[in-house]
């Protein structure tokens with residue numbers, strides 16, 4: 001075995017070991033503290049967990065590409081809310097009045113298109129101005145959220161379409177529609193990152209940008225495509241979630257960006273770019289959702305949940321660093 | 334300019350290229366031409382504009398004036414991609430690799446073979462890479478992670494890129510700076526091969542032996558201006574140096590053995606895992622001890638241990654006779670140890686900071702006037718070492734990342750000299766440095782010794798260690814093979830020692 005192989009295995013396996021640990025902990029602790037008498041590891045409960053992971057999970061896949069690129073996107077929460085409004089509101093527009101259920105694909109397409117356009121705008125600014133993605137998307141986070149509030153003030157935007165609700169609540173082979181979307185997105189993005197030229201270039205750019213430029217990779221357009229992908233995924237996430245709920249509050253999706261980044265980082269993606277894996281991000285998403293659900297299961301309130309997740313994030317990253325040091329001969333930094 | 338009378342058209346021709354940066358006229362009307370099947374050396378002092386000229390050819394910089402002709406067709410090269418499409422391959426001076434990716438992906442960076450749906454054709458990629466690696470006779474695999482390779486092997490990955498396209502012209506910008514002799518032989522074979530296929534080659538190097546070994550003609554730049562082309566077979570080192578710096582150099586061996594003082598640094602039985610074992614030596618004040626060996630012999634790792642960057646697994650370090658433990662670079666500096674590191678970009682410099690601040694970085698704490706940094710004192714230090722080391726920069730405000738490679742190295746040396754260390758360790762101090770400055774740095778090292786500094790010089794260049802050292806320690810695979818005094822050392826016994834042959838070892 002080559003040196004470093006073990007630590008690599010440990011690293012890629014770490015997130016799954018963490019999930020197993022969580023499951024064990026909440027199952028046992030649940031016996032003593034749980035308010036309900038259902039077991040935590042209950043099958044239905046686990047199915048629900050997957051479903052609830054979907055909104056954040058779908059976007060987290062896009063965030064992984066963005067972060068492998070060495071960028072970040074803080075505007076996803078606002079994009080998510082804005083696309084949800086487009087989805088629900090467009091179904092009530094008079095021009096589509098005579099269409100019946102045929103309005104569904106149209107509204108979906110409009111919402112997805114909105115997401116792609118908002119992402120493209122982010123990407124275009126990053127490309128053309130050379131301003132750091134952190135700053136650009138911090139601005140667009142505020143801007144897009146502003147648009148959300150301009151739309152309906154503090155009022156929720158609602159429209160319930162029962163055909164849609166049926167579709168969203170359906171279960172196929174036991175899994176919910178949202179879970180299927182999450183799985184499909186995970187597979188698609190995994191394929192993109194590991195099998196395509198675009199995906200491999202994403203790693204190269206994040207790893208050594210000037211090397212990528214010297215090699216003739218067009219970094220600007222490349223990044224713009226990735227912002228369009230994450231915009232699309234934020235919209236897709238909204239489409240899947242709001243098809244079922246039918247009502248969007250103007251502050252929905254707030255702090256989503258932070259949950260998503262936490263999940264991606266827990267999965268081992270480097271903030272500086274160049275490395276990260278879709279499968280581990282999937283693990284990171286599940287781990288966070290488990291933690292939220294598990295803590296609720298044993299009766300903790302939201303503030304405790306946040307505190308615990310914050311602590312765990314730091315502890316996990318510290319452990320990861322320790323695993324990365326390959327032994328005593330390693331150079332100090 | 335004399336063209337060889339082959340009647341061929343040049344593969345590349347530059348006419349009156351001007352390139353300015355804010356405050357710098359890096360290229361001032363440069364013209365020169367490369368013929369097919371020719372190895373054309375480009376020489377000049379650090380900052381003369383060699384890399385800039387090549388970046389103009391490689392589509393990285395746009396010239397302000399002038400024209401490029403590829404096979405006598407006037408051409409504009411806007412991006413690296415366009416350069417590649419026109420058959421111009423550029424092997425960069427500074428490694429330009431993505432460390433997390435595989436060797437194969439790096440070699441074909443920007444042009445990974447595709448299948449349908451934008452998929453990477455991995456089979457083709459690895460097959461083609463293995464074919465190239467086979468020609469280069471290297472020990473690593475197409476699937477190896479580049480970050481796991483040694484610097485020399487990473488350089489070989491860069492070189493492998495030259496073989497991926499149907500090149501008309503290949504530019505090598507100081508390719509041998511970190512190669513071992515064996516790897517150089519491979520590189521020269523590659524160049525000979527390209528040459529026989531009619532490729533035009535531009536070869537930048539500061540090493541005269543190489544230039545005279547492999548090139549056909551030599552063009553020289555001086556302060557951004559073209560100063561002449563010589564036919565290699567009809568010239569000599571002195572003539573080239575004249576053209577480069579306007580005077581000749583006295584390269585005679587002038588090691589003056591001054592009075593040796595007390596032992597400043599003593600190392601006893603130092604080991605660090607498998608990196609090196611049981612190393613013992615001492616360095617006196619006023620003495621230069623050279624460490625010679627192949628890349629990977631453990632020399633850099635010893636230096637890093639002395640500088641508090643690595644934990645030794647056994648052994649003791651004594652400074653002025655007192656045993657010390659050095660747990661961090663901060664402690665090493667406090668003990669008066671300075672290290673000019675091998676990898677200037679990674680370890681020596683903050684590229685995004687200006688020249689002055691880089692130079693005074695380890696001592697800003699001591700330069701305070703009240704709570705504030707004393708800028709005047711900083712500028713004074715910078716000016717002093719700029720003059721002493723002849724650093725070419727428009728002023729201290731210039732970002733270090735914009736300096737030429739050799740001038741960056743001088744900033745690192747200046748930084749540690751200005752700390753007035755007791756023990757100064759220089760790891761490959763003249764890598765990428767032009768002949769003029771190189772002899773200045775050699776003189777400087779001798780001066781420092783005569784002022785009572787204890788100096789350690791690690792070098793892979795035999796003439797350099799022979800020239801500056803009072804004693805030479807030969808290393809092989811982490812072992813100290815033999816210590817030579819300057820009387821007993823010869824090129825032959827040194828080569829034997831660094832190949833691990835102990836036959837004539839004296840007890």
Ligand SMILES: Nc1ncnc2c1ncn2[C@@H]1O[C@H](COP(=O)(O)OP(=O)(O)OP(=O)(O)O)[C@@H](O)[C@H]1O
Nearest residue numbers: 354359379380381382383384385735736737738739
């Ligand atoms: N991007 C840049 N911005 C500002 N100045 C620059 C830039 N690139 C190069 N220069 C300046 O142009 C001059 C020529 O630099 P260049 O790198 O071409 O030198 P060189 O001949 O390759 O030297 P070396 O032998 O040290 O590699 C130097 O004075 C350098 O400081």
Ligand SMILES: [Mg+2]
Nearest residue numbers: 384426737738
């Ligand atoms: Mg250069």
